[in-house]
Amino acid sequence: MTNQTSKQWAIETQDLDIFYGDFRAVKNVTLKIEPKKITSIIGPSGCGKSTVLRSFNRMNDFIPGAHVKGEVLFQGQNIYDPRIDPVQVRQRIGMVFQKPNPFPKSIYENIAWGAKINGYKESLNDLVEECLVKSALWDEVKDQLQKPALSLSGGQQQRLCIARALAVKPEIILMDEPCSALDPIATLKIEDLMRELSNQYTIIIVTHNMQQAGRASDFTAYFTMDTDRAGSMIEYGVTSQVFTNPTNKSTEDYISGRFG
């Protein structure tokens, strides 16, 4: 595995199957995610996009009966190894959810909390500012850090959630349809932000919005459902390639809006 010439991928899966109880939701996913790039996962509803995304930081562990077969490698290490504590995985691989879900606390506390529990020793004030600047929210909230986070607008809340994820200093940020609850202007802001962040972080985003995947991502993985209702990856490549010249008929149909 530790081949000198092999490239260090951000995340690498090897024949990954994901089960909910006896039901196989996702099968045979072999995927290599390019570091410090934006990779989008697209596909029709129920094809297991979110399931795959959540398996990257073991968020599926909370669903009773969920388990995986195969490997998910992060820095060459299988994160499903029994010796690995999932808490450690989630600190390295952060997550932003579909609906903005800030804590019912102040803006400041929202960002500082994650750092505090992970034993961050330096100045929290600096960290909060740094994260808010990175998530392009600083100018809007710098005078009201003690205000409740829930008083912000939906788009601001989602950027706060991104800032909150950054405060834990992850290497990878998973985004599960982060713009589906936002209006187009807020959506564009998040996309700009993703582009900005991809200089430092690997971003994997699940989206229903084809244009978003086309505009904002470097790589695209297309998932679809088989006749046994198990999702699998049909196509994966550079976004422009997948969108302009798909190798698979199903991908072409989906992208051109013929179904899904």
Place this chain on the structure above:
Amino acid sequence: MKNPVNLFSSISYSKDLHLENRQKKASIWKALFRLSTLVGVIVLAILILSIVNQAFGLVAFEDINDRNEFISTSIIDVPKTELIQLIENNLNKNRVRTLDTEKPLLDRSKSDLIRIVESEVFKQRIVDSYPLFQSIFTPNEFKSTVAEKYPDAIMEFKSWFTPQFLTESMSKTPELAGVRTALLGSLLLIVITIVVAFPLGVSSAIYLEEYSRQNTWLSRVIQTNIDNLAGVPSIIYGILGLTIFVRAFEPLTSGRFFGYEGANGRTILAAGLTMALLILPILITNAQEAIRAVPNSLRQASYGLGATQWQTIWHHVLPYALPGILTGTILAISRALGETAPLIIVGAATYISKDPSGLFSNFTALPIQIYNWTTRPQQEFRNIAAVAILVLMIMLLSMNAVAILWRNKIQNKR
């Protein structure tokens, strides 16, 4: 909407819309709902009015010793020094000393001195009393009866609810009796109950909701039993408390184990533990509901930042669930404060004039006191029972108010 008129010229349905019929049905249901609420309000109003009816009213006083032998003017015009002299000259020395050590006579207010002189020197006694509504609407009836039976009696409108009622302890004479002992007993009882039941209840709820595997047969059995225990008659908890806390754990509950000279296990500690058992199922189920209502997105957000399960529970689940848990606690406190049956079984004293001094003392509580007074034949005991009920209700309301204020404060922070 009695007669809906079709304002639209075109008819979109070929069928009759039955609008009139549908609206009628709706209004019948609405009237029924309003009626049910009204019934509840009326019953509550009757309850409160009947208590208030007993707590105030006309009374007839009579002095056993003729007051003209002691003073020549109205007692209000007698100066303070003379009042003190009256007390010192006419009461026995022990009584004077007791009064003086409670609060020096010279420091007492004039109204306080008048009260002592009237009740102890003149030996003023209530010979007859009349409830509030009759006192207001048919006072003459009372006046003529009294004039006939007790020609020397003075009539007065009396509020049985006096400051002395709160500060005096038990007495065999209703005018001198108070609820201090029972009030302190109830307060201490509730404190013990909450201190024991709140942590136990909340911890079990956390375990059942956050840690235990749901949907296994064992957790279902436990859950069903907790739900059912909330409905078990309180007297059965009393018997349980008697068997376990009073008898089996007697060395602990009587305090002998800790070096106290406890006589038996019938202490306020045993009663508090019994009450804690009684409210535990209510507390657990309410706390579970509150924890279940915490949105999952909050837990996920916390886990997504690399928090452990305990950090998630402590920093996010519990603060979010706390208002709900407090609501459940309010319900549980109200239940425990009014319970009488288990206290009787566990052995609350019906007559005790000593304040509870600690965990291992004998005690009485407000409901016991009320129960005791209502069983007496004299009308005056019924009057003070009504006042004791008012005291119990005020205590309940103020405790709940504190909990509600606290809850609102938490909710406003969000």
